[in-house]
Amino acid sequence: MEEEIKKLVMRFEAHTIEHLGVKMYSHTPPAIAELIANSYDACARIVNIRLYDGEQFRIEVEDNGDGMTFEEVNDHFLRIGRNRRKEKQLNSCERKPTGKKGLGKLALFGLGNKITIITKKEKEQVKFTLNYSDILEWNGTDYTPKFEITKIGNQTGTIIVLEELKRRTNYPLEDYARSISKLFNFKDKDFKVLISLNDGEPIEIHNKLKYDNITPQFEWKFDEIKNISVSDYEEKGNIEGKLITTEKPLKPGLRGITLFANGRLVNSAEFFGRSESSHFYSYLTGWLDVDFIDNYQDDYISTDRQSLNWENEVTNKLKIYLSETLKALEKLWRNKRKELKQEKIKEITNVDVSIWLKNVPDNIRALLEPVLEVLDDSELTAEEQTSTVQNLHTMVPDYPYFHWRQLHVKIQDASEEGYKNKDYYKAFLEAAKRYANETRTKSGSTSTDQGMMGEVYGAGKIISVCGNYKKTDGTDFTDSTIRNIEEGQKLLSMGIVSGGRNPLSHEEIKELRDSDLFSEKDCLDGLSLLSHLMKRLDNSV
Incomplete structure (x- = not known):
């Protein structure tokens, strides 16, 4: 009697579908996305998704793609785990297949118990139904659904x-439309996806839909x-996209950078290991196409297409690079945001923050700059920040x-020019010239500055600096008070020319400064005096 040959056998139970389909695709948009991907791979130009939630709940997905023959249904569609890329299955277009695990069809059982497939190709229509309950109870080796084959015209599709x-x-x-749009980033303009409810007006699902409810500040x-x-x-040269x-x-659900490969999601929105404690990551979204990730012999994409396997050298290099790019982008963003805010502040308040900081002493600048940096990084609105800067400028x-x-x-x-440059001698001289010119314009005098001051100011002269003033009860000031102020304007005006402007015009500034005969403080005092005299002139008659 011959000895029985022993062997080990791996078996797959029908409940495998429960783990790879039912539990993995329990939400409607990801499961529908698998059907859209199948339509894309079948060279469809249009896909219609029809949802019904009336008396009978159902979902229909129809495309005008290549369809399948009976043999292709058997050899391709009903084979779980088939890699169509390795088999180099031909299609009627040049699209690269997006799927390769052969598990996407199991997503259907995540939504419903009964699935009817009608597919047309080569003048034949194949119709069959997959019933999840029947599959679980099937005792045979292979599940054999019933089918119908009908002769048709030249139509194709599924x-x-x-x-x-x-x-x-x-x-x-x-x-649903927005959720599905976040799962794709197809570049093919000849591929359109429509979704409708109860045969109502359809919504087109396109790439822009995923970000249509946000307002970009920088891109x-x-x-x-x-x-x-x-x-x-x-x-890096093979990465495309927009941040x-x-x-x-x-909102938290809109933050992060999403990765796509060959038009399909391969990694949900994230920041690739960057700490999200920074405000920057509350403002950042976008997508990147990393098609090359899907071209390696090894498969680095998870079955549910929600994440890449980062625990290997190939993908880890990408993660490090993207992480460092976001780090550098944060600095760039802060600078652009700061510039924009300062432009708005200047527009509203006429305060140029950069110039303002230059015009305060070093010790005060050291205190102001950290406060302004905190404002730049705060959650204050532009109006609140502008108001705060305006208040700070008033105080400092x-x-x-x-x-x-x-x-x-x-x-x-x-x-102003001399004052900004801390050249107070120049500041005083220019102010003295302005006062003399204003006096000459109002009086019409043609005398020298020194002579003019004595001619036009003083009691009974051309310019009266007291003529517009009355006591609070409406009566006149005494003649003595008026005469004293008028004479004071004359003497101070003559003195500002004789004792200030003339020495600075004819003597070396260095000698005047170093000897302290006419110091910078004297210049500042002179500016105060000129300010007083100019006020009198402005209010004169």
């Missing part, structure tokens, strides 16, 4: 009808920033240690 659905609540059409095409990372990466930041923080104006803000506006205008 219809899949899902019934006995597990979800029996109303379908949020717009939410970067990846090609523009591919070299900002300190980490180099050999595939977007918003003015206000995004340009040149806060001096009397600049109390000077007459015409004296400020004349002396």
Whole structure:
């Protein structure tokens, strides 16, 4: 008697479908996405997704793709785990297949118990039904669903009808459309996906839909920033996409960078290991096409297409590069955001923050700068930040240690350049010239500055600096008070020319400064006096 040959056998139970299909695709959009991907791989130009939540809940997905023959249904569709790329299955277009695990069809059982497939090709229509309950109870080696073959014309395409659905609540059409759009990034303009509810007006699912409810503040095409990372990466030239930041923080579900390969999601939105404690990551979203990840012999994409396997050398290099790129982009974003905010502040308040900081002493600047940096990184609105900066500028104006803000506006205008450069001699001289010119314009005098001051100011002269003033009860001031102020204007005006402007015009500034005969403080005092005299002149008659 011959000895029995022993062998080990691996068996697959029908409940495998429960783990690879039912539990993995329990939400409607990801499961529908698998059908859309099948239609794309079948060279469809249009896919219609029809949802029904009336008396009978069902989902229909119809495309005008290549369809399948009876043999192709058997050899391709009903083979679980088939890799169509390795078999190099031909299609009528040049699209690269998006699927390769052969598990996507199991997603159908995540939505419904009964699935009817109607597919047309080569003048034949094949119709068959897969019933999940029957599959679980099947005792044979292979599950053999019943089918019908009908002769037809030259039509092609496939219809899949899902019934006995597990979800029996109303379908949020717009939410589904947006959710499905986030699972694809097809570049083929000849591929259109429509979704409708109860045969109503359909919504087109396109790439822009995923970001249509956000308002970008800054945008970067990846090609523009591919070299900002300190980490180099050999595939960086093959990465495409766009990164977007918003003015206000995004809702958590909209944050992060999504990765696509050959038009399909391969990694849900994330920041590739960057700490999300920074405000930057509350404003950042976008997508990148990394098609090369799907071209390796080894498969680095998880079965549910929600993440890459980062625990290997190939994908880890990508993760490090993207992480460093986001780190560099954060710095770029902060600078652009700061510049934009300062432009808005200047537009509203006329405060140029960069110039303002230059015009305050070093010790005050050291205190102001950290406060302004916190404002730049805060969650304050533009209006709130502008108001805060305006209040700070009021408390700490340009040149806060001096009397600049109390000077007459015409004296400020004349002396500003010298004042900013801390050349107070020049500031005084220019202000003195302005006062003399204003006096000459109002009086019409043609005398020298010194002579003019004595001619036009004083009691009974051409310019009266007291003529517009009355006591609070409406009566006149005494003649003595009026005469004293008028004479004072004359003498001070003559003195500012004789004792101030003339010495600075004819003597070396260095000698006057170093000897302390006419110091910088004297210049500042002179500016205060000129401010007083200019005020009198402005209010004169």
